[in-house]
Amino acid sequence: MASAGESGDGADGKGVTTITIISSDNEAFEVLEAAASMSLTIRHLIEDGCADGGIPLPNVTAGILAKVLEYCSKHVAAVAASSEAGSSSNAADAAAAPEKEEDLASFDKAFIDVEQDTLYDLLMAANYLEVKGLLDLACQKVADMIKGKTPDAIRQTFKIKNDFSPEQEEKIREENQWAFE
Amino acid sequence: MSLKSIVRELKEMRDGIGSMSRRAGHGRAGSRHSWPGLWAEQQQPQRQGQGQEGPQQQQGRWANLPPELLLDVIQRVEDSEATWPARRQVVACAAVCRSWREVTKEVVKTLQECGRITFPISLKQPGPREHPVQCFVRRDRASSTYLLYLGLSPSLHGENDKLLLAARKVRRAARTSFVISLVPDDFSHSSSTYVGKLKPNFLGTKFTIFDSQPPPETVVLPNNRPRKRQSKQVSPRLPLGNYNVATVTYELTVLRNRGPRRMQCTMHSIPALCIQEGGKAPTPTGTIHSLDEQVFTLPTNKGNEPATEFSSTSLSADLSGLACTNEAPLILKNKAPRWHEQLQCWCLNFRGRVTVASVKNFQLVASVDPSLNIPAAEQEKVILQFGKIGKDIFTMDYRYPLSAFQAFAICLTSFDTKPACE
Numbered sequence: 001m002a003s004a005g006e007s008g009d010g011a012d013g014k015g016v017t018t019i020t021i022i023s024s025d026n027e028a029f030e031v032l033e034a035a036a037s038m039s040l041t042i043r044h045l046i047e048d049g050c051a052d053g054g055i056p057l058p059n060v061t062a063g064i065l066a067k068v069l070e071y072c073s074k075h076v077a078a079v080a081a082s083s084e085a086g087s088s089s090n091a092a093d094a095a096a097a098p099e100k101e102e103d104l105a106s107f108d109k110a111f112i113d114v115e116q117d118t119l120y121d122l123l124m125a126a127n128y129l130e131v132k133g134l135l136d137l138a139c140q141k142v143a144d145m146i147k148g149k150t151p152d153a154i155r156q157t158f159k160i161k162n163d164f165s166p167e168q169e170e171k172i173r174e175e176n177q178w179a180f181e
Numbered sequence: 182m183s184l185k186s187i188v189r190e191l192k193e194m195r196d197g198i199g200s201m202s203r204r205a206g207h208g209r210a211g212s213r214h215s216w217p218g219l220w221a222e223q224q225q226p227q228r229q230g231q232g233q234e235g236p237q238q239q240q241g242r243w244a245n246l247p248p249e250l251l252l253d254v255i256q257r258v259e260d261s262e263a264t265w266p267a268r269r270q271v272v273a274c275a276a277v278c279r280s281w282r283e284v285t286k287e288v289v290k291t292l293q294e295c296g297r298i299t300f301p302i303s304l305k306q307p308g309p310r311e312h313p314v315q316c317f318v319r320r321d322r323a324s325s326t327y328l329l330y331l332g333l334s335p336s337l338h339g340e341n342d343k344l345l346l347a348a349r350k351v352r353r354a355a356r357t358s359f360v361i362s363l364v365p366d367d368f369s370h371s372s373s374t375y376v377g378k379l380k381p382n383f384l385g386t387k388f389t390i391f392d393s394q395p396p397p398e399t400v401v402l403p404n405n406r407p408r409k410r411q412s413k414q415v416s417p418r419l420p421l422g423n424y425n426v427a428t429v430t431y432e433l434t435v436l437r438n439r440g441p442r443r444m445q446c447t448m449h450s451i452p453a454l455c456i457q458e459g460g461k462a463p464t465p466t467g468t469i470h471s472l473d474e475q476v477f478t479l480p481t482n483k484g485n486e487p488a489t490e491f492s493s494t495s496l497s498a499d500l501s502g503l504a505c506t507n508e509a510p511l512i513l514k515n516k517a518p519r520w521h522e523q524l525q526c527w528c529l530n531f532r533g534r535v536t537v538a539s540v541k542n543f544q545l546v547a548s549v550d551p552s553l554n555i556p557a558a559e560q561e562k563v564i565l566q567f568g569k570i571g572k573d574i575f576t577m578d579y580r581y582p583l584s585a586f587q588a589f590a591i592c593l594t595s596f597d598t599k600p601a602c603e
Contacts, residue, residue: 120242127250139250143257151276158243160278171468172276174373178301178363179272181344 019046020054021069027062028054031069034080038072040130059128064121071111071134078104112141116158151176244278251284259288263297265331265343271299291464293581298331301363301469304345304376304585305394307462313566313578314585315534316345318592320573325350327596328365329589335574346376346589350597356381359593361586363469373470378423379590381597387430388597390590391423394470395504396450396463399424403502424504426450427587429594441527444515444543446591448583452508455582456547456555462582463506511582513545513564513591534576535568541575541595542568567592 019036021029036055037043045055057065081100114122119141126134146154155162164172246254255274262270275285289299292306298314308314317335319328327350331343347365350357359379360368367374377392395401401424427450432443455462518527529535529544545565549555565588566578579588 116243123246123250127247135253139253140257142254143261146254146258146274147262147270149270149273151273154273154277158277159241160244160281161240163240163244163278164282170373171470172282174363174470175272175301175468176276178374179269181364 019051021065022054022056023060023062023065024058025062027065029062029065029069031073032076035069035072035076038076038131038133039068040132042129057129060125061121064118064125067111067114067118067122068125068129068131068134072131074107074111075104075133108137112137150180240278244280246280248280248284251281252288255281255284255288259285265298266341268297268299268343275300291466292584293462293464298343298345298585302465302467305392305396305469306464306466307582307584308580308588310581313563313580316577316579316585316588317570318567318575318577318589320575320596322573326365327359327593329577329585334570334576345585348379348589348593356383357597359590359597361590361593376469376586377426377590379593379597381594385597386432387428388594389425390427390429390587391501392426392450392504392586393422393424394465395422395424396426397465398463399426399450399504399506401502401504423501424450425502426504427590429591431594441518441540442515444545445548446513446545448511448513448587449503449505451511451582452506453511453547453549453553454508455511456549456559457553458556458559460582509550512548514548516544516546516563531566531568534566534578535570537569537571539569543595545591565591567595 017033018030019033019042021031021036021042023029033046037046042055045051060068078100112119112122119138122134123138123142126138145157149157154160162169255271258274259271262268271285271289275282275289289295290297292298292303292314293309296309296312296314298304314331315333317330317332319330319335320326321328327348328344329346329348331345332341336342344365346361346363347368348359348361349368351360351368358381360370360375361377361379362368362372363374363376369375370378375393377390379388379390381388426448428447430445430447432445434440434443451462452460454460516529518529520526521528526538529542531542531544535542543566544563546563547555547560549560562580563578564580565583567575569575575592577588577592579585583591
């Protein structure tokens, strides 16, 4: 069994290892191990030595997996850059740090500005793969989509059916009447 | 649940044949028999939120989000929308669908725990211990209506003021009473917005406060003391009842009209013990109209008959009676004002919350039996404070163990002054 840190696809010249992740529809993605490890689920699989030959994810499609890995790669690079800037004595590097944070924030904002179906899939994938940053980002996006909406508007946005009994419905309507008074 | 089964269920949900939607369908079939007319209304495609979807539309995946994710999302909404009017967002979440309602109710804490008024039921929950909930009352003489708002004082344009309760003075024969409602335009007893009422005695020296729901952990002594179990169904359209939860009395002191009145409130439904450290006042958590979570017992006749246990659904809809605790009730008395020689008036320290002298102004503190060992600091806490700040504007600050409803009702008694009292 290959030891953790090595993958069949090998390491590049700098000694950085890559991992192969395989989507449910059999598409393979090669990413830095550091990026893949932003998913706790994947990290545990790597640590358990299951990365050999690629890690299959039977419930994440290629489209969503691509997005998740894009998020991870971007964030891992940002972490690396900021730690470099932190240890560097170069003033220019240090000054660039807050800018890079802003870049990351605007990346996140643009990243999560997706169609609802994609948002749902991202949310589920982030949950299953345990990518905390992405999960927080997606949950916050859903919370932001809820704000400012009446119950009817929320149902329309998320295509949710009103499944209250008529009796409950009446009580709830009064509750809302009071709240929106 | 294993990963595999979670994955399978997720896949099924996506394909729209999830077991959860099957379960939901089952429930709907049941209700179809009971309320066919209303059900048909729900099925109409014109119903907002349905769009062009057919009547057999299963619940979409957003309604079936894993509970921990829904919890995360709704917790974020709860955390960010702490004050009114934004807080209505939390109430909106609880109105979306069943699963969202369950999670929202789990996320929102009681008024005492979080200091925030959220659902109408918050109006019947005791306030926080540490600091009072600050409200104001606006009187509209023309319509004899009194409106209770959350907030320090009326805001500049009045748009952001959260209306909590409304009361109307109703005159019948020689007596006036106050009807308390959730909305300012409907004071009918049979309306589902009816919350309670206030009735004075003939002299206007004693007032009885009635709650439409009996508080939890109280014993109901029905007016007619039935021996048999009543088996009528509770219909949601009839009034729930009128439960005597408190009595407020006014007395003149030896100074008669030259001195302030003596006020006493006996809170039948609140045990005196609850103001002890760690004590807990009855806190309802259902909806403001339901009897769902209440279980009543009739007290044993000092003799051989056992206590009869009733479940909520077997009580008659118009049961009335005294709702009291088994313990000694909490008694509140007004703090005696001091005569200020220079100002030539009676004074209380309202800490800036009351600025206009009025016979209606008062502060209530607990009057406890020494045997209960309540520390002095606790006994001095002003539990309810009410007073004038302007023409037809009054502030009302209340705290544990009173609820907004009880506090408002007590303050309303102050408006109903009679010659015998003045």
